[in-house]
Amino acid sequence: MNKVVASADEAIRDVGDGSVIMLGGFGLCGIPENLIRALVRKGSKNLTTMSNNAGVDGLGVGLLLAAGQLRRHIGTYVGENKLLESMVLAGKIELDLVPQGTFSERIRAGGAGIPAFFTPTGVGTIVAEGKETREFEGRTYLMERWLKADFAFVRAWKGDRMGNLVYRKTARNFNPMMATAAKVTIAEVEHLVEAGELDGDLIHTPSVYVKRIFQGELYERRIEKRTVRKSEPST
Amino acid sequence: MTKPGKDVDKRERIVTRIARELRDGFYVNLGIGMPTLIANHVPQGMEVILQSENGMLGIGPYPVEGEIDPDLINAGKETVSEMAGTSYFSSADSFAMIRGGHVDLSVLGAMEVDESGNLANWMIPGKMVKGMGGAMDLVAGARRVVVAMEHTTKDGAPKILKKCTLPLTGLKVVDTIVTEMAYIRVTERGLVLEEVAPGLTAEDVQRATEARLVVSEGLKGMES
Numbered sequence: 285m286n287k288v289v290a291s292a293d294e295a296i297r298d299v300g301d302g303s304v305i306m307l308g309g310f311g312l313c314g315i316p317e318n319l320i321r322a323l324v325r326k327g328s329k330n331l332t333t334m335s336n337n338a339g340v341d342g343l344g345v346g347l348l349l350a351a352g353q354l355r356r357h358i359g360t361y362v363g364e365n366k367l368l369e370s371m372v373l374a375g376k377i378e379l380d381l382v383p384q385g386t387f388s389e390r391i392r393a394g395g396a397g398i399p400a401f402f403t404p405t406g407v408g409t410i411v412a413e414g415k416e417t418r419e420f421e422g423r424t425y426l427m428e429r430w431l432k433a434d435f436a437f438v439r440a441w442k443g444d445r446m447g448n449l450v451y452r453k454t455a456r457n458f459n460p461m462m463a464t465a466a467k468v469t470i471a472e473v474e475h476l477v478e479a480g481e482l483d484g485d486l487i488h489t490p491s492v493y494v495k496r497i498f499q500g501e502l503y504e505r506r507i508e509k510r511t512v513r514k515s516e517p518s519t
Numbered sequence: 520m521t522k523p524g525k526d527v528d529k530r531e532r533i534v535t536r537i538a539r540e541l542r543d544g545f546y547v548n549l550g551i552g553m554p555t556l557i558a559n560h561v562p563q564g565m566e567v568i569l570q571s572e573n574g575m576l577g578i579g580p581y582p583v584e585g586e587i588d589p590d591l592i593n594a595g596k597e598t599v600s601e602m603a604g605t606s607y608f609s610s611a612d613s614f615a616m617i618r619g620g621h622v623d624l625s626v627l628g629a630m631e632v633d634e635s636g637n638l639a640n641w642m643i644p645g646k647m648v649k650g651m652g653g654a655m656d657l658v659a660g661a662r663r664v665v666v667a668m669e670h671t672t673k674d675g676a677p678k679i680l681k682k683c684t685l686p687l688t689g690l691k692v693v694d695t696i697v698t699e700m701a702y703i704r705v706t707e708r709g710l711v712l713e714e715v716a717p718g719l720t721a722e723d724v725q726r727a728t729e730a731r732l733v734v735s736e737g738l739k740g741m742e743s
Binding site: 310311312313314336359360361362363364369372373379381383384385386387388389391392403404405406407408409410411441451452453454455456457458459460461488505506507508509510511512513514515 | 571572573575580581589590591592594596597607608609611615618637642650652655656660686687690691
């Protein structure tokens with residue numbers, strides 16, 4: 285089995301106008317940089333994106349925003365993006381904000397065949413408006429529904445030709461759930477290896493979820509907030 | 520005596536007081552901003568494991584120059600380092616751990632808290648909404664929620680109210696409020712004033728607070 289495609293452009297060949305796309309990453313950490321750049325080149329319009337953040341001005345999902353390709357964005361925090369702010373205020377884009385744990389669980393549910401679940405998060409807040417609530421063991425819970433997409437763009441550290449993926453440190457974030465919740469999951473990896481080179485006990489995303497895989501050409505790996513200490517910490 | 524200190528002094532007092540709530544073996548989530556500073560005040564010899572909701576247990580100090588790793592950040596998107604015994608996991612696993620009540624303590628900032636323990640810290644109507652991030656999940660799920668905030672707004676208006684006016688982050692979720700003026704517990708009988716900062720009286724704290732405070736019989740000075 286070989287799911288390898290030659291490039292990001294080939295990997296997204298069928299991402300048409302109006303597609304719903306999940307994109308992994310937390311801030312700029314673990315974002316599918318090569319797939320985003322390819323999507324800007326392709327120019328698909330009227331897209332709905334689901335991603336924790338909306339990138340920053342000029343990077344990540346911010347590139348898609350600047351190119352005017354988005355109709356709607358679903359995420360949890362968009363504080364770093366001034367362009368998005370002006371587009372929301374001008375009514376040029378629809379923005380849905382979801383609590384982060386609810387967002388990640390809705391995606392997990394979408395991949396796991398669970399149409400809805402009950403969570404304590406958001407009870408008594410505007411998040412609960414219009415949603416069914418139920419009591420379990422004396423506490424009120426809110427019903428939340430699954431999220432699914434046409435495509436998931438995920439970024440992994442290593443992947444093999446079959447589509448098995450391994451993530452690195454906090455670059456894992458939303459990538460594993462998103463890989464399970466789309467009709468077509470496309471993985472870009474920093475290192476593409478042969479089947480058998482990854483330890484089967486240490487695979488984070490099993491190959492069944494991944495339809496296409498390629499090694500990214502360029503990783504800018506930009507850091508949003510560069511914080512350092514001067515010397516050894518006091519303990 | 521009640522002359523307001525500089526913001527840095529206020530923060531230091533709040534942060535050092537909350538650090539005294541830590542216990543050996545605690546798993547703790549520190550919110551973005553002032554709560555993050557608590558990590559610098561973990562008592563000697565105590566092991567506290569810091570959780571980051573973007574998928575990490577075991578946050579270490581900021582890295583030294585040269586050891587910066589773009590794949591290793593905290594929930595504030597700052598570069599961090601890892602402690603021995605660190606683990607990484609997905610966002611779904613991270614919030615399962617939070618919602619499931621496995622995190623002992625969550626410390627976060629607030630714009631308003633009220634006498635029922637309601638919390639508002641994510642949205643001001645009329646201003647651009649940036650999003651709630653993980654705050655709603657943290658307050659709904661952590662075993663204990665401590666609010667770290669300055670007692671009043673910059674204009675001196677109370678932030679501890681009878682009833683929150685801003686959109687809520689969570690309903691009846693706050694256990695303890697720590698400000699530069701006081702240590703207050705949210706209880707069935709209302710807000711109990713347990714400690715006041717040096718140089719202040721219970722009356723001083725009440726004057727800066729809209730909600731009615733029940734003064735604890737064991738009222739004492741706030742240590743830092």
